[in-house]
Amino acid sequence: MKKHNFNAGPSILPREVIENTAQAILDFNGSGLSLMEISHRAKDFQPVVDEAVALFKELLHIPEGYSVLFLGGGASMEFCMVPYNFLEKKAAYINTGTWAKKAIKEAKGFGEVVEVASSEKDGFTYIPKDFEVPSDVDYFHITTNNTIYGTEWRTDPEVNVPLVGDMSSDIFSRPIDVSKYICIYGGAQKNLAPAGVTFVIVKNEALGKVSRYIPTMLNYQTHVDKGSMFNTPPVVPIYAALQTLRWLKAQGGVEEMNRRAQQRADLLYGEIDRNKLFRGTAKKEDRSRMNICFVMADEYKELEADFLKFATERGMVGIKGHRSVGGFRASCYNAMPLESVQALVDCMQEFEKMH
């Protein structure tokens, strides 16, 4: 039976990315060696990193003066690297979910943190709109897509301070104005590659402004200077990321991903709103196009386990909601075909007819 992969992360990748990476693991560039057993300094590997950096810059229209890094440690490591490198006195954060909260916790170890707003009291069901960012902060940190609660910033906020964005779960799904940011980061395992590599886009001139000592490995400048080759980078995930970047470009880039994301979201949210058995959990204007969260309507609560079983038997994978929200979460990352979303919608309609 065909599987429809709605996993939240690690998650769906284009088939050709998996096939090309599998091939390189068997034989890298006809060298007779596996991608897993070559040096990251081999002359054939440098072009992989160079092309991945170039495609990042091209696809996201990254202006001059920015570096693209491929590091280890996950997005969670960036929660501390960001304040280490950029927080001299004071930073602003907005609390929109579990990941934002973790970022805030780390930043507090480095200086004053102003939490400009929080939607925690309302179960993180929306992105606060009424807030003010002090003009004297070093940066304002946002989580552009809240993977667990299914809310998303649709546009970059209008503020007069530099932005830092955790874009782990919506990178390449919509156009962004990189010039507003001094740093954009994310774990690759939601929209780009298998787990193991973290992407960081950093504005070069924003570095070197804090007075503290920064440990070598946690200093962005180290990795900027060495082109992500200060130590051994995650070779296999970077290779896979390159395959995804090539795929993104061939499909029509971010503009096309944006169109597809809207199409998938319209289809699935349309069904959630129409179907009497289900209701969405996030406020409509802040609904994420990447992580679509829904629960059984109150009168049908007892059908939750039945629907999960019904959908699983029809090939749906990974639709159980995060334990802190319950219900269902269909993660629809860039590689998700519309047909899989249609298959889930068909399940919801069939299930409705039975009740």
Ligand SMILES: *Cc1c(COP(=O)(O)O)cnc(C)c1O
């Ligand atoms: C998954 C996720 C993280 C954590 O990523 P790791 O690479 O596992 O550390 C952080 N932020 C967001 C928005 C995420 O979706």
